[in-house]
Amino acid sequence: MQKSYxxxxxxxxxxxxxxxxxxxxxxxxSIIVLKDLGMENGPLALxxxxxxxPWMIKPLWSxxxxxxxxxxxxxxxxxxxMVLSVALLxxxxxxxxxxxxxxxxxxxxxxxxxxxxxxxxxFYMIAMNEKWQSGMIGVRNTFYRIAxxxxxxxxxxxxxxxxxxxxxxxxxxxxxxxxxxxxxAVLAIYHLLVLPKPEEDAMQSSKTAKDVMKEFGNAFSTFFxxxxxxxxxxxMLLYRLPEAFSxxxxxxxxxxxxxAGGLGLDKAAxxxxxxxxxxxxxxxxxxxxxxxxxxxxxxxxxxxxxxxxALPCAVYLYMAIAQPQSLWTIGTCVxxxxxxxxxxxxxxxxYMMRFAQGPLKTSHFAICTGFMALSMLLPGLVxxxxxxxxxxxxxxxxxxxxxxxxxFISFSARRRLQ
Numbered sequence: 001m002q003k004s005y006x007x008x009x010x011x012x013x014x015x016x017x018x019x020x021x022x023x024x025x026x027x028x029x030s031i032i033v034l035k036d037l038g039m040e041n042g043p044l045a046l047x048x049x050x051x052x053x054p055w056m057i058k059p060l061w062s063x064x065x066x067x068x069x070x071x072x073x074x075x076x077x078x079x080x081x082m083v084l085s086v087a088l089l090x091x092x093x094x095x096x097x098x099x100x101x102x103x104x105x106x107x108x109x110x111x112x113x114x115x116x117x118x119x120x121x122x123f124y125m126i127a128m129n130e131k132w133q134s135g136m137i138g139v140r141n142t143f144y145r146i147a148x149x150x151x152x153x154x155x156x157x158x159x160x161x162x163x164x165x166x167x168x169x170x171x172x173x174x175x176x177x178x179x180x181x182x183x184x185a186v187l188a189i190y191h192l193l194v195l196p197k198p199e200e201d202a203m204q205s206s207k208t209a210k211d212v213m214k215e216f217g218n219a220f221s222t223f224f225x226x227x228x229x230x231x232x233x234x235x236m237l238l239y240r241l242p243e244a245f246s247x248x249x250x251x252x253x254x255x256x257x258x259x260a261g262g263l264g265l266d267k268a269a270x271x272x273x274x275x276x277x278x279x280x281x282x283x284x285x286x287x288x289x290x291x292x293x294x295x296x297x298x299x300x301x302x303x304x305x306x307x308x309x310a311l312p313c314a315v316y317l318y319m320a321i322a323q324p325q326s327l328w329t330i331g332t333c334v335x336x337x338x339x340x341x342x343x344x345x346x347x348x349x350x351y352m353m354r355f356a357q358g359p360l361k362t363s364h365f366a367i368c369t370g371f372m373a374l375s376m377l378l379p380g381l382v383x384x385x386x387x388x389x390x391x392x393x394x395x396x397x398x399x400x401x402x403x404x405x406x407x408f409i410s411f412s413a414r415r416r417l418q
Contacts, residue, residue: 008128010194012136013143015075018187019120020147022082022113025180027052028152028275030106031251032159032267036169038096045248045384047099049377051106054114056373059366062118063212071126072195074119078112079188083181085109090177095170127198145283153275155180160268219363226364228416232355236371237378238409239306239348241402242313243341244379249387249395250274253316254330258323261392263330273331278338285342292343293350299417302347306410309344310403312337317396348372351413 031048039047065074089105124140125133155176162172223229254270256262265273285308293301315333324330352372356365387395 008132008136009139011191011196012124012140014187014190015120015124015195016140016143017147017150018079018082018184018191019113019117020144021151021180021184022086022109022116023055024148024151025086025155025177026106026110026113029155029177031248032156032270033093033173034099034102035252035255036163036173036267037094037099039099040388041249041252041384042388043384044252045387046381047103048248049380049383051103051110052373052377052380054107054110055117056370056377058114058118059363059370061115062366063216065115065118065122067212071119071123072197075116075123075195076188076192078116078119079184079191081112082109082116083185083188085112086177086184087181090174090181093170093174093177123195127196145279148283149276149279151275152279153271156271156275157268158271160266160271163267215363219360220367222358222360223364223367226355226358228355231412231416232368233371235351235409235413236348236368237375238405240309240345240375241379241405242310242399244376245383245386245402246313246316246396246399247376248380248383249392250316252384252387253320253392256392261320261323263319263323264325265327265330269327273327273334274338277331278334281335281339282342285339285344286346289343289346293346298347298350298354299414302351302410302414302417303407305344305347306406307344308340309348310406312340313396313399313403317393317400320392320396347410 027048030051031044034044034048035041065071085105085108089102089109092101092105094102124136128136158179159172159176162175163169166172226232251270251274252262254263254265254274255267256264258264289301289305292305315337319330319333324333352368353365356368358364383395386398390398
C-alpha cells in the first residue's frame with residue numbers, strides 16, 4: 001500500500017464530513033422538509049423526534065460492529081447505504097400527505113448514519129497511533145462542524161433559492177437532496193480508494209457473540225452501579241430541557257405567517273440566520289466554553305454556563321411577542337441565543353465525561369450519549385402539540401419556565417463536584 005494512503009489528512013477530514021452531514025439531514029432537514037410539505041406542528045415534532053431514535057439506542061448494537069466484518073467494511077457499506085437512502089428520499093418526496101415512505105427513508109438514513117458513527121470512530125482509533133489520534137482531534141471536530149454549516153445552512157439556503165425560482169417546494173427539496181446524495185457518493189467512492197487497511201482491522205475478531213453480550217451486560221451493570229448514577233441521569237435529562245422543548249418548533253416559528261404568530265421568513269433567510277450565523281455563533285461559544293473550563297475548572301463554571309444556556313431562550317419569547325421583521329434583529333437574537341447555548345453546553349459534555357471515567361469509560365460514555373439523545377427525544381414528542389395548544393407566545397413562556405429545571409439541577413451538580 002502506498003504510504004500516502006496512510007496519511008490521516010487524506011481521509012480524516014472527509015470521514016467526519018460524512019459523519020456529520022447525514023446526522024443533520026435526519027435531525028434538522030427532516031423538520032424543514034416535512035413542515036414545507038404541509039405537516040402540522042404537533043405530528044411534526046412527534047415524528048421528527050422518533051426518527052432521531054437511532055442515535056439514542058446505538059449503544060445496543062455497537063458491540064457487534066466489533067465482531068462482524070472490519071470497521072473499514074462498515075464505514076464503506078453504511079456510506080453507500082446513506083447515498084442510496086438520501087437519493088430515494090429525494091425522488092420519492094410526496095407533494096402532500098401521506099409521508100409514510102419519506103419517514104421510513106429518514107429512519108433508514110438515521111440507522112445507517114448512527115452505525116457509521118460507531119464504525120468511523122472505531123476506525124479512527126485503529127488506523128492511527130495515539131500521537132496522530134491526538135493531533136487529528138481538532139481536524140475531525142472542525143470538519144464535523146463544517147458538515148453542520150453545510151447541512152443546516154448551505155442546503156437550506158439552496159432549497160430556499162430553488163423554491164423562490166421554481167415556485168415548487170417539492171421540486172426544490174428533490175434537487176437539494178439529490179445534490180446532498182451526490183456529494184455523499186463522491187466521498188464514498190473517494191473513501192473506497194483512500195481509506196487505509198490497518199492490520200488490526202483486517203484480523204478476524206477472536207470474540208464470540210457470547211463474549212460480546214457478556215461485556216455488554218457488564219458495561220450496563222457497572223454503569224448503573226456507579227455512585228450518583230440516578231442524579232446523573234436526572235442531570236442529563238434536565239440540563240437541556242429548554243432547548244429540548246424549543247428546538248423542534250424553531251423552524252415552524254420562523255416560517256409561519258405573522259398572522260399565525262410566526263415571523264414569516266422564507267427558507268433562504270432561515271438558512272442564513274439560523275443555519276449559518278447561528279451555527280457559527282454556537283461553535284464560537286463552544287470553543288470559548290472549553291477554554292473557560294480549562295482555566296477555571298468545571299465547579300466554578302457550571303452555574304454561569306447553565307445560565308448562559310437557559311436564559312438566552314428569552315429572545316424567542318421576545319420575538320414571539322414583538323414579531324420583528326428586520327432580519328438584522330432576528331439574526332442578532334439568534335446569534336445571542338446560539339452563542340449562549342454553545343457556551344453552556346460545554347459544561348454538560350465535560351460533566352458526562354467526568355462521570356464516565358473508569359475502567360469502562362468508553363462504554364459508559366456511550367451510554368451517557370444515549371441518555372443525552374433521550375433528553376431531546378422525550379420533550380420533542382409533545383412540543384408540537386403544546387405549541388398548537390398554547391400558541392407561540394404561550395409556548396415560549398413554557399420554555400422559559402423550563403429554565404428553572406436547568407438552574408436547579410446545575411446547583412445540585414455543583415455541590416457534587418470536588
